Amino acid sequence: MTVDPLIRKLEQFQPLSPGARAALEAMPSRLREYQKGDLIVEADTSPDESALVVTGCVFRFKRTADGDRQIVALHVPGDFVDLHSFVLKPMDHSVAAAVASIVARVPHGKIADILRDHPHLTRNLMWDMALDAAIGREWMVAMGRRQAPARMAHLFCEMYFRMRRAGLVKDGSFEFSLTQQDVGDLCGLSTVHVNRTIQALRKKELIAMDSKSVTILALEELIGLAGFDPAYLHLLE
Numbered sequence: 001m002t003v004d005p006l007i008r009k010l011e012q013f014q015p016l017s018p019g020a021r022a023a024l025e026a027m028p029s030r031l032r033e034y035q036k037g038d039l040i041v042e043a044d045t046s047p048d049e050s051a052l053v054v055t056g057c058v059f060r061f062k063r064t065a066d067g068d069r070q071i072v073a074l075h076v077p078g079d080f081v082d083l084h085s086f087v088l089k090p091m092d093h094s095v096a097a098a099v100a101s102i103v104a105r106v107p108h109g110k111i112a113d114i115l116r117d118h119p120h121l122t123r124n125l126m127w128d129m130a131l132d133a134a135i136g137r138e139w140m141v142a143m144g145r146r147q148a149p150a151r152m153a154h155l156f157c158e159m160y161f162r163m164r165r166a167g168l169v170k171d172g173s174f175e176f177s178l179t180q181q182d183v184g185d186l187c188g189l190s191t192v193h194v195n196r197t198i199q200a201l202r203k204k205e206l207i208a209m210d211s212k213s214v215t216i217l218a219l220e221e222l223i224g225l226a227g228f229d230p231a232y233l234h235l236l237e
Contacts, residue, residue, distance in 0.1 A: 057098040082095055148197045173215040177211065
């Protein structure tokens with residue numbers, strides 16, 4: 001298992017000691033393959049493992065009383081999806097694979113061992129959870145105050161920068177296999193509205209998109225449309 005994206009991300013906060021880096025690289029885990037839509041963690045359970053995305057993309061979601069789904073977070077390689085399950089029990093939401101993904105299931109006991117042996121790593125992981133919360137606040141603003149074109153432009157800007165941090169952007173392109181239904185459940189839009197908005201972004205030549213990837217054609221213009229400020233992602237590069 002490669003943890004390079006995780007290490008690259010955590011070192012945005014502060015450099016890791018050689019020992020902490022080695023401990024993460026040797027972190028015990030079991031790799032699981034999930035197909036699109038497979039549940040990784042179910043709400044109201046108390047997992048004794050946390051999920052680290054190795055490949056693909058996963059999302060956290062909640063359902064309303066009448067069964068509607070709201071996606072509340074996306075996670076890319078290098079993200080601990082449910083690190084908070086280390087202390088939050090039972091889970092108040094579910095986690096599922098957005099696309100075919102490989103996830104490393106890391107026992108909480110092993111995380112506790114690593115933090116005992118490398119206590120300064122605790123601050124890096126606390127920062128990681130704080131970053132997750134910052135992204136959630138930005139999504140809340142987008143849902144409540146941005147119109148559909150800006151909302152979706154903001155999503156594509158965020159995913160571009162997060163995938164770039166993970167080393168997964170090439171020539172402005174990154175994997176994005178979410179369906180229009182997924183994007184609608186994420187952005188609070190109907191599938192028809194999602195389709196119209198994507199077509200508008202294409203017509204303006206801001207993005208190119210197929211069923212597997214998104215290519216950012218005009219990053220500065222897309223940032224301008226979204227009103228995107230990457231400060232909340234705490235990027236150093």
